[in-house]
Amino acid sequence: MKDKLFDVASRFVLEGKIEDIKPLGEGFINDTFLITTEGEESPNYILQRKNTNIFKDVPGMMGNIQKVTAHLKAKIKAAGGDTSREAMTINVTEEGLPYFADENNDYWTICMFIKDNITYEAADSPELAFAGGKGIGKFQAMLADMKEPLVDILPGFHNIRFRFKQWDEVLANDPVGRKKDLQKEIEWVESRREEMLKFWELVENGTIPTRVTHNDTKINNILFDQDGSDLCVIDLDTVLNSTVLNDYGDAMRSYTNTGLEDDENLDNVSMDMEIFTAYTKGYLGETISFLTEKELEYLAFSAKYITYEQVLRFLMDYIDGDNYYKVKSPEHNLVRTHAQYKLLTSMEEQFEEMNKVVNQYSKELSA
Ligand code: GN1
Ligand code: MG
Numbered sequence: 001m002k003d004k005l006f007d008v009a010s011r012f013v014l015e016g017k018i019e020d021i022k023p024l025g026e027g028f029i030n031d032t033f034l035i036t037t038e039g040e041e042s043p044n045y046i047l048q049r050k051n052t053n054i055f056k057d058v059p060g061m062m063g064n065i066q067k068v069t070a071h072l073k074a075k076i077k078a079a080g081g082d083t084s085r086e087a088m089t090i091n092v093t094e095e096g097l098p099y100f101a102d103e104n105n106d107y108w109t110i111c112m113f114i115k116d117n118i119t120y121e122a123a124d125s126p127e128l129a130f131a132g133g134k135g136i137g138k139f140q141a142m143l144a145d146m147k148e149p150l151v152d153i154l155p156g157f158h159n160i161r162f163r164f165k166q167w168d169e170v171l172a173n174d175p176v177g178r179k180k181d182l183q184k185e186i187e188w189v190e191s192r193r194e195e196m197l198k199f200w201e202l203v204e205n206g207t208i209p210t211r212v213t214h215n216d217t218k219i220n221n222i223l224f225d226q227d228g229s230d231l232c233v234i235d236l237d238t239v240l241n242s243t244v245l246n247d248y249g250d251a252m253r254s255y256t257n258t259g260l261e262d263d264e265n266l267d268n269v270s271m272d273m274e275i276f277t278a279y280t281k282g283y284l285g286e287t288i289s290f291l292t293e294k295e296l297e298y299l300a301f302s303a304k305y306i307t308y309e310q311v312l313r314f315l316m317d318y319i320d321g322d323n324y325y326k327v328k329s330p331e332h333n334l335v336r337t338h339a340q341y342k343l344l345t346s347m348e349e350q351f352e353e354m355n356k357v358v359n360q361y362s363k364e365l366s367a
Pocket of ligand 2: 027220221235
Protein backbone atom coordinates (compact mmCIF):
# COMPACT_ATOMS: atom_id res chain seq x y z
CA MET A 1 0.00 0.00 0.00
CA LYS A 2 2.78 2.46 0.90
CA ASP A 3 4.42 1.95 -2.50
CA LYS A 4 1.10 2.56 -4.17
CA LEU A 5 0.57 5.79 -2.22
CA PHE A 6 4.09 7.01 -3.03
CA ASP A 7 3.54 6.20 -6.69
CA VAL A 8 0.26 8.13 -6.77
CA ALA A 9 1.78 11.13 -4.99
CA SER A 10 4.66 11.18 -7.48
CA ARG A 11 2.16 11.94 -10.28
CA PHE A 12 1.41 15.34 -8.76
CA VAL A 13 3.43 18.53 -8.83
CA LEU A 14 4.41 18.94 -5.17
CA GLU A 15 7.04 20.96 -3.38
CA GLY A 16 9.68 19.20 -1.26
CA LYS A 17 10.69 15.58 -0.81
CA ILE A 18 8.03 13.21 0.52
CA GLU A 19 8.93 11.77 3.91
CA ASP A 20 5.87 9.65 4.73
CA ILE A 21 2.23 9.00 3.83
CA LYS A 22 -0.13 7.88 6.60
CA PRO A 23 -3.90 7.41 7.02
CA LEU A 24 -5.69 10.46 8.42
CA GLY A 25 -9.09 10.93 10.07
CA GLU A 26 -12.24 8.89 9.96
CA GLY A 27 -14.26 10.06 6.96
CA PHE A 28 -17.32 7.96 6.14
CA ILE A 29 -16.83 8.19 2.42
CA ASN A 30 -13.29 8.71 1.05
CA ASP A 31 -9.91 7.30 2.15
CA THR A 32 -7.70 10.09 3.42
CA PHE A 33 -3.92 10.25 3.97
CA LEU A 34 -1.44 12.84 5.18
CA ILE A 35 1.68 13.35 3.07
CA THR A 36 4.51 14.80 5.10
CA THR A 37 7.54 16.31 3.38
CA GLU A 38 11.08 16.71 4.69
CA GLY A 39 12.04 20.00 6.30
CA GLU A 40 10.02 22.91 7.60
CA GLU A 41 9.88 24.96 4.41
CA SER A 42 7.93 22.60 2.19
CA PRO A 43 4.21 22.11 2.91
CA ASN A 44 2.44 18.89 3.83
CA TYR A 45 -0.47 17.61 1.76
CA ILE A 46 -3.73 15.72 2.02
CA LEU A 47 -4.10 12.79 -0.36
CA GLN A 48 -7.52 11.24 -0.96
CA ARG A 49 -8.84 8.27 -2.81
CA LYS A 50 -12.32 9.43 -3.75
CA ASN A 51 -15.16 7.00 -3.30
CA THR A 52 -16.29 6.44 -6.87
CA ASN A 53 -19.38 4.47 -5.80
CA ILE A 54 -20.67 7.79 -4.53
CA PHE A 55 -18.77 10.28 -6.66
CA LYS A 56 -19.32 9.00 -10.17
CA ASP A 57 -17.93 12.12 -11.83
CA VAL A 58 -14.66 12.98 -10.08
CA PRO A 59 -13.50 15.28 -12.92
CA GLY A 60 -16.81 17.18 -12.57
CA MET A 61 -16.42 17.31 -8.81
CA MET A 62 -12.85 18.57 -8.97
CA GLY A 63 -13.82 21.12 -11.62
CA ASN A 64 -16.49 22.45 -9.24
CA ILE A 65 -13.95 22.65 -6.43
CA GLN A 66 -11.46 24.50 -8.62
CA LYS A 67 -14.10 27.04 -9.64
CA VAL A 68 -15.26 27.58 -6.08
CA THR A 69 -11.77 27.87 -4.58
CA ALA A 70 -10.72 30.32 -7.34
CA HIS A 71 -13.75 32.48 -6.54
CA LEU A 72 -13.04 32.32 -2.80
CA LYS A 73 -9.35 33.15 -3.24
CA ALA A 74 -10.16 36.21 -5.37
CA LYS A 75 -12.46 37.46 -2.60
CA ILE A 76 -9.95 36.69 0.16
CA LYS A 77 -7.19 38.44 -1.76
CA ALA A 78 -9.32 41.54 -2.33
CA ALA A 79 -10.04 41.66 1.40
CA GLY A 80 -6.34 41.41 2.23
CA GLY A 81 -6.60 37.87 3.63
CA ASP A 82 -4.23 34.91 3.40
CA THR A 83 -5.33 32.90 0.35
CA SER A 84 -3.23 29.89 1.31
CA ARG A 85 -4.87 29.46 4.72
CA GLU A 86 -8.41 30.77 4.28
CA ALA A 87 -9.33 28.62 1.27
CA MET A 88 -8.35 25.15 0.11
CA THR A 89 -5.62 24.82 -2.51
CA ILE A 90 -6.00 22.00 -5.03
CA ASN A 91 -2.81 20.46 -6.42
CA VAL A 92 -2.55 19.23 -9.99
CA THR A 93 -0.72 16.42 -11.76
CA GLU A 94 2.16 16.78 -14.20
CA GLU A 95 -0.55 16.98 -16.89
CA GLY A 96 -2.27 19.82 -15.06
CA LEU A 97 -5.29 17.76 -13.95
CA PRO A 98 -6.80 18.10 -10.45
CA TYR A 99 -6.96 14.29 -10.10
CA PHE A 100 -5.04 11.17 -11.06
CA ALA A 101 -6.95 8.14 -12.34
CA ASP A 102 -4.98 4.91 -11.84
CA GLU A 103 -5.16 1.59 -13.71
CA ASN A 104 -7.98 0.36 -11.41
CA ASN A 105 -9.99 3.47 -12.19
CA ASP A 106 -9.46 4.75 -8.68
CA TYR A 107 -9.41 8.53 -8.54
CA TRP A 108 -6.84 10.29 -6.37
CA THR A 109 -6.64 13.97 -5.44
CA ILE A 110 -4.25 16.12 -3.43
CA CYS A 111 -4.72 19.42 -1.66
CA MET A 112 -2.42 21.46 0.58
CA PHE A 113 -2.46 20.75 4.29
CA ILE A 114 -3.17 24.00 6.11
CA LYS A 115 -0.69 24.36 8.96
CA ASP A 116 -1.56 25.01 12.60
CA ASN A 117 -5.28 24.43 12.23
CA ILE A 118 -7.57 22.98 14.87
CA THR A 119 -10.52 20.71 14.15
CA TYR A 120 -13.33 19.59 16.41
CA GLU A 121 -15.76 16.71 16.44
CA ALA A 122 -18.17 18.60 18.71
CA ALA A 123 -19.00 22.22 19.42
CA ASP A 124 -18.13 22.32 23.09
CA SER A 125 -18.62 26.05 23.62
CA PRO A 126 -20.86 28.86 22.34
CA GLU A 127 -17.71 30.73 21.23
CA LEU A 128 -16.75 27.86 18.95
CA ALA A 129 -20.30 27.63 17.57
CA PHE A 130 -20.29 31.38 16.92
CA ALA A 131 -16.99 31.04 15.00
CA GLY A 132 -18.38 28.10 13.01
CA GLY A 133 -21.48 30.09 12.09
CA LYS A 134 -19.31 32.95 10.98
CA GLY A 135 -17.17 30.57 8.91
CA ILE A 136 -20.05 29.07 6.97
CA GLY A 137 -21.74 32.47 6.72
CA LYS A 138 -18.61 34.01 5.20
CA PHE A 139 -18.22 31.07 2.83
CA GLN A 140 -21.76 31.57 1.54
CA ALA A 141 -21.40 35.34 1.39
CA MET A 142 -18.20 35.15 -0.67
CA LEU A 143 -19.94 32.79 -3.10
CA ALA A 144 -23.24 34.69 -3.23
CA ASP A 145 -22.26 36.44 -6.47
CA MET A 146 -20.87 33.34 -8.19
CA LYS A 147 -23.13 33.02 -11.22
CA GLU A 148 -21.32 30.27 -13.12
CA PRO A 149 -23.30 27.05 -12.55
CA LEU A 150 -21.65 24.02 -10.96
CA VAL A 151 -21.89 20.52 -12.40
CA ASP A 152 -24.60 18.57 -10.57
CA ILE A 153 -22.37 15.68 -9.59
CA LEU A 154 -24.79 14.33 -6.94
CA PRO A 155 -28.27 14.70 -8.40
CA GLY A 156 -30.84 15.00 -5.63
CA PHE A 157 -28.32 15.15 -2.81
CA HIS A 158 -30.39 17.06 -0.22
CA ASN A 159 -33.59 16.71 -2.23
CA ILE A 160 -36.11 14.88 -0.11
CA ARG A 161 -38.28 13.98 -3.11
CA PHE A 162 -35.31 12.12 -4.57
CA ARG A 163 -34.55 10.53 -1.18
CA PHE A 164 -38.14 9.25 -0.96
CA LYS A 165 -37.73 7.69 -4.39
CA GLN A 166 -34.65 5.81 -3.15
CA TRP A 167 -36.43 5.03 0.11
CA ASP A 168 -39.50 3.59 -1.58
CA GLU A 169 -37.31 1.41 -3.78
CA VAL A 170 -35.15 0.12 -0.93
CA LEU A 171 -38.23 -0.64 1.19
CA ALA A 172 -39.91 -2.44 -1.69
CA ASN A 173 -36.80 -4.59 -2.22
CA ASP A 174 -35.84 -5.09 1.43
CA PRO A 175 -32.66 -6.81 0.18
CA VAL A 176 -31.39 -8.20 3.51
CA GLY A 177 -34.75 -8.79 5.24
CA ARG A 178 -34.30 -6.12 7.90
CA LYS A 179 -37.58 -4.31 7.30
CA LYS A 180 -39.77 -6.56 9.46
CA ASP A 181 -38.18 -5.38 12.72
CA LEU A 182 -38.29 -1.70 11.84
CA GLN A 183 -41.96 -0.73 11.92
CA LYS A 184 -41.45 1.97 14.51
CA GLU A 185 -38.48 3.52 12.71
CA ILE A 186 -40.19 3.42 9.32
CA GLU A 187 -43.17 5.21 10.84
CA TRP A 188 -40.84 7.97 12.11
CA VAL A 189 -39.96 8.65 8.48
CA GLU A 190 -43.42 8.21 6.98
CA SER A 191 -45.23 10.43 9.48
CA ARG A 192 -43.20 13.46 8.40
CA ARG A 193 -43.15 12.81 4.66
CA GLU A 194 -45.72 15.49 3.71
CA GLU A 195 -44.23 18.15 5.93
CA MET A 196 -40.79 17.69 4.39
CA LEU A 197 -42.05 17.55 0.81
CA LYS A 198 -43.95 20.79 1.33
CA PHE A 199 -40.74 22.55 2.25
CA TRP A 200 -38.85 21.10 -0.70
CA GLU A 201 -41.57 22.32 -3.08
CA LEU A 202 -40.57 25.88 -2.18
CA VAL A 203 -37.05 25.13 -3.39
CA GLU A 204 -38.35 23.42 -6.53
CA ASN A 205 -40.61 26.34 -7.47
CA GLY A 206 -37.97 28.97 -6.75
CA THR A 207 -39.69 30.55 -3.73
CA ILE A 208 -36.49 29.66 -1.91
CA PRO A 209 -33.52 30.56 -4.16
CA THR A 210 -30.73 28.28 -5.34
CA ARG A 211 -27.14 29.39 -4.61
CA VAL A 212 -23.67 27.90 -4.20
CA THR A 213 -23.74 25.55 -1.23
CA HIS A 214 -21.35 23.27 0.62
CA ASN A 215 -23.77 20.49 1.58
CA ASP A 216 -21.73 18.88 4.34
CA THR A 217 -21.23 21.55 7.00
CA LYS A 218 -20.72 19.37 10.04
CA ILE A 219 -18.20 20.78 12.46
CA ASN A 220 -15.26 18.64 11.36
CA ASN A 221 -15.49 20.15 7.88
CA ILE A 222 -14.28 23.54 9.04
CA LEU A 223 -10.80 24.42 10.26
CA PHE A 224 -10.32 26.80 13.16
CA ASP A 225 -7.27 28.94 13.86
CA GLN A 226 -5.10 28.81 16.98
CA ASP A 227 -7.00 31.76 18.49
CA GLY A 228 -10.36 29.97 18.09
CA SER A 229 -11.56 32.00 15.10
CA ASP A 230 -12.87 30.35 11.93
CA LEU A 231 -10.16 29.71 9.36
CA CYS A 232 -11.21 27.65 6.35
CA VAL A 233 -14.13 25.58 5.13
CA ILE A 234 -12.86 22.22 3.86
CA ASP A 235 -14.20 19.01 2.28
CA LEU A 236 -15.66 20.67 -0.79
CA ASP A 237 -16.60 17.38 -2.51
CA THR A 238 -20.27 18.23 -2.27
CA VAL A 239 -20.26 21.88 -3.42
CA LEU A 240 -23.40 22.18 -5.54
CA ASN A 241 -26.12 24.60 -6.52
CA SER A 242 -28.87 24.20 -3.93
CA THR A 243 -30.43 26.08 -1.04
CA VAL A 244 -28.11 27.59 1.57
CA LEU A 245 -30.66 26.58 4.18
CA ASN A 246 -29.28 23.06 4.03
CA ASP A 247 -25.81 24.27 5.00
CA TYR A 248 -27.22 26.01 8.03
CA GLY A 249 -29.44 23.05 8.87
CA ASP A 250 -26.67 20.48 8.57
CA ALA A 251 -24.42 22.57 10.77
CA MET A 252 -27.17 22.74 13.39
CA ARG A 253 -27.58 18.97 13.20
CA SER A 254 -23.90 18.61 13.96
CA TYR A 255 -23.07 21.49 16.32
CA THR A 256 -26.10 21.46 18.61
CA ASN A 257 -26.06 17.73 19.35
CA THR A 258 -25.14 17.22 23.02
CA GLY A 259 -24.26 13.62 22.19
CA LEU A 260 -22.56 11.84 19.31
CA GLU A 261 -24.00 11.35 15.85
CA ASP A 262 -23.98 7.63 16.64
CA ASP A 263 -24.48 7.81 20.41
CA GLU A 264 -25.63 4.51 21.90
CA ASN A 265 -26.95 6.31 24.94
CA LEU A 266 -29.91 8.37 23.78
CA ASP A 267 -29.98 10.28 27.07
CA ASN A 268 -26.84 12.01 25.84
CA VAL A 269 -28.54 13.29 22.71
CA SER A 270 -30.50 16.55 22.56
CA MET A 271 -30.38 19.92 20.86
CA ASP A 272 -28.41 22.52 22.81
CA MET A 273 -30.24 25.85 22.56
CA GLU A 274 -27.21 27.85 23.66
CA ILE A 275 -25.11 26.42 20.83
CA PHE A 276 -27.98 26.99 18.41
CA THR A 277 -28.19 30.63 19.47
CA ALA A 278 -24.45 31.27 19.20
CA TYR A 279 -24.13 29.66 15.77
CA THR A 280 -27.18 31.51 14.48
CA LYS A 281 -25.79 34.84 15.65
CA GLY A 282 -22.42 34.19 13.98
CA TYR A 283 -24.08 32.96 10.80
CA LEU A 284 -26.62 35.75 10.39
CA GLY A 285 -23.97 38.39 11.04
CA GLU A 286 -22.36 37.36 7.75
CA THR A 287 -25.46 36.51 5.70
CA ILE A 288 -28.24 38.89 6.72
CA SER A 289 -27.31 41.23 3.85
CA PHE A 290 -28.27 38.73 1.16
CA LEU A 291 -30.72 36.23 2.66
CA THR A 292 -34.31 36.70 1.51
CA GLU A 293 -37.33 36.84 3.82
CA LYS A 294 -38.34 33.35 2.75
CA GLU A 295 -34.90 31.98 3.57
CA LEU A 296 -35.07 33.53 7.02
CA GLU A 297 -38.58 32.19 7.52
CA TYR A 298 -37.37 28.61 6.92
CA LEU A 299 -33.95 28.86 8.55
CA ALA A 300 -34.91 27.11 11.80
CA PHE A 301 -36.97 24.57 9.87
CA SER A 302 -33.92 23.60 7.84
CA ALA A 303 -32.32 22.13 10.98
CA LYS A 304 -35.25 19.74 11.30
CA TYR A 305 -35.23 19.04 7.56
CA ILE A 306 -31.60 17.98 7.41
CA THR A 307 -31.75 15.99 10.63
CA TYR A 308 -34.83 14.21 9.31
CA GLU A 309 -33.06 13.52 6.02
CA GLN A 310 -30.17 12.01 7.94
CA VAL A 311 -32.57 9.74 9.87
CA LEU A 312 -33.94 8.60 6.54
CA ARG A 313 -30.50 8.11 4.95
CA PHE A 314 -29.05 6.12 7.84
CA LEU A 315 -32.16 3.95 8.14
CA MET A 316 -32.34 3.46 4.38
CA ASP A 317 -28.71 2.35 4.30
CA TYR A 318 -29.37 -0.07 7.15
CA ILE A 319 -32.33 -1.58 5.31
CA ASP A 320 -30.25 -1.68 2.13
CA GLY A 321 -27.53 -3.74 3.88
CA ASP A 322 -25.00 -0.95 4.60
CA ASN A 323 -23.80 -0.08 1.14
CA TYR A 324 -23.28 3.65 1.52
CA TYR A 325 -21.79 4.62 4.87
CA LYS A 326 -18.78 2.90 6.34
CA VAL A 327 -19.97 0.97 9.42
CA LYS A 328 -18.07 -0.22 12.49
CA SER A 329 -20.64 -2.87 13.46
CA PRO A 330 -23.67 -4.52 11.81
CA GLU A 331 -26.05 -2.28 13.79
CA HIS A 332 -24.09 0.94 13.32
CA ASN A 333 -26.53 2.52 10.87
CA LEU A 334 -29.45 1.66 13.14
CA VAL A 335 -27.66 3.21 16.13
CA ARG A 336 -27.10 6.32 14.01
CA THR A 337 -30.78 6.34 13.02
CA HIS A 338 -31.92 6.27 16.64
CA ALA A 339 -29.51 8.97 17.74
CA GLN A 340 -30.46 11.28 14.87
CA TYR A 341 -34.14 10.68 15.53
CA LYS A 342 -33.69 11.63 19.17
CA LEU A 343 -32.04 14.85 18.00
CA LEU A 344 -34.91 15.51 15.61
CA THR A 345 -37.52 15.17 18.36
CA SER A 346 -35.49 17.48 20.58
CA MET A 347 -35.52 20.07 17.79
CA GLU A 348 -39.25 19.62 17.35
CA GLU A 349 -39.77 20.29 21.05
CA GLN A 350 -37.71 23.47 20.91
CA PHE A 351 -38.86 24.67 17.50
CA GLU A 352 -40.75 27.73 18.73
CA GLU A 353 -37.71 28.89 20.65
CA MET A 354 -35.47 28.30 17.61
CA ASN A 355 -37.70 30.50 15.46
CA LYS A 356 -37.64 33.21 18.11
CA VAL A 357 -33.85 33.25 18.08
CA VAL A 358 -33.74 33.53 14.28
CA ASN A 359 -36.29 36.37 14.33
CA GLN A 360 -34.50 38.23 17.07
CA TYR A 361 -31.10 38.20 15.32
CA SER A 362 -32.62 38.87 11.90
CA LYS A 363 -34.11 42.08 13.30
CA GLU A 364 -31.10 43.10 15.40
CA LEU A 365 -28.52 42.48 12.70
CA SER A 366 -30.42 44.08 9.84
CA ALA A 367 -31.21 47.21 11.90
C1 GN1 B 1 -20.93 12.01 5.00
O1 GN1 B 1 -17.83 12.22 4.28
P1 GN1 B 1 -18.42 12.88 5.46
O2 GN1 B 1 -18.30 12.07 6.70
O3 GN1 B 1 -17.90 14.30 5.62
C2 GN1 B 1 -22.01 12.37 3.98
C3 GN1 B 1 -22.90 13.48 4.50
C4 GN1 B 1 -23.51 13.03 5.80
C5 GN1 B 1 -22.42 12.66 6.78
C6 GN1 B 1 -22.99 12.11 8.05
C7 GN1 B 1 -21.14 12.62 0.33
O4 GN1 B 1 -20.01 13.05 5.16
O5 GN1 B 1 -23.91 13.78 3.59
O6 GN1 B 1 -24.31 14.03 6.32
O7 GN1 B 1 -21.52 11.68 6.23
N1 GN1 B 1 -21.41 12.75 2.70
C8 GN1 B 1 -21.86 12.23 1.55
O8 GN1 B 1 -22.11 12.29 9.07
O9 GN1 B 1 -22.82 11.47 1.50
MG1 MG C 1 -15.60 15.37 6.06
